[in-house]
Amino acid sequence: MSEQGRLSLELDGEGASGRAVDLRARGADPERVAAAVRAESADGDDGGGGCHGPAVDCRSPRAVHDHVGFVRLGMGVRVRTALAAAARSRGGEAPQDETLADVREALSSLTVPAPPDLDAPRERLAGTDDAVDRIRERVAALRGRVQAGREAGRDVSDLAAELTEATRELSERETERAAAREAVERAERLARESRDARERRRRLEDRRANLERRARAHLVDRIREEYERALAGVPGGPDAADDPFAVEGVTAALAVGRVAEFRAPVVVACDRFTSVEAAAEWLDAPVIRV
Amino acid sequence: MAIQSPVVLLVVTYSTAARGTLRNVCRTHEEVVVRRFGRVALLAETEFAAFQALRLRAKHGGDVQVERTRPFNEYEAVDASVREAAAAYEDRDRPALPYATFADGSEHPDPERMRDTEL
Secondary structure, eight states, X not given: OOGGGOEEEEETTEEEEESEEEOGGGTOOHHHHHHHHHSSOTTXXXXXXGOOOOEEEOOOOOHHHHXXXXXXXXXXXXXXXXXXXXXXXTTOOOTTHHHHHHHHHHHHHOOOOOOOOOHHHXXXXXHHHHHXXXXXXXXXXXXXXXXXXXXXXXXXXXXXXXXXXXXXXXXXXXXXXXXXXXXXXXXXXXXXXXXXXXXXXHHHHHHHHHHHHHHHHXXXXXXHHHHHHHHHXXXXXXXXXXXXXXXXXXXXXXXXHHHSOOSSOEEEESSOSSSHHHHXXXXXXXXXXX | OOOOOSOEEEEEEOSHHHHHHHHHHHHHTGGGEEEEETXXXXXXXXXXXXXXXXXXXXXXXXGEEEEEEOOOOHHHHSOHHXXXXXXXXXXXSOTTOOHHHHHTTSSSOOHHHHHHOOX
């Protein structure tokens, strides 16, 4: 931390610069200062609307800044994730990185076809089934009556005509049902293809999560001792921590921050240090005290 | 639990989110769950189970597959030759013997023919 050891910022039209800047007397909103540090460009899109929010001229923060770059009371820190990011900030790598990149690439190039509309063909098929059943019963009944009529020697010509008509309708309904079945089968085939792609995606996502966990464990392992040493020395921290990964947010952030390498200033909104300079020294980074 | 219908609903999920909802449904409504295997569950054949399955599908769309399964009765589904071949093959003397070789020249059905025969 040498060339970017200083920061310069602007608040309400007034500038301030240095390695450690104290904005407490200026009533700056901590959230807005932190947002200004994380903003893409401090001087790029400041012109619109006469906004007098803080503008911080600094390089874009590394991922670790999201975890411990804004230290305030009540903050929550996922210590393992933050530590992995801290390790990355120092150029740390994990054996899983290459595979992880491949899996991410495969995931981003995977296309999952939208599922077909199964509702309409299913509904249509369900209707035709009923229709076929009804007309088939009717045909059977008519056939029985025609037969009985003939055996009894009655004139069955009307019934026979009705039977012919019903039989014709049955065949029509059966054709409709066959078409509806085919439509459902077609849609189900498309649904299967869509699910195959979803299954591939799910496997890749599981794989990515697994690799990320292992990479994180590797990175945490490498930096853990250093973190624990930092933890023991955090100003205002507990004398001893049973579980170094389950400590209160500000303490965790300051310990992780000490082992991390920051590219952008850390925004500090807590009373752990005697001076802003002391905070900058502890974190070995430019600090904005709010 | 109500008397189990032989038919069950098979619910398969295809995303982490859908799997999570399925797990929650299964935890909340144990009575509809016949069996759960990770991201797959067999649900009872009741309207309420169907309602839960449809709810999952409404929420996660194509990431949820709902099917109906029924028990497999080998005495209905296949010829005696298939049942006998399965038993005989599992009782073979040489563990490394592939089925095709085992069936060749015997009375057991040819694997290719079985592949082409639907149940």
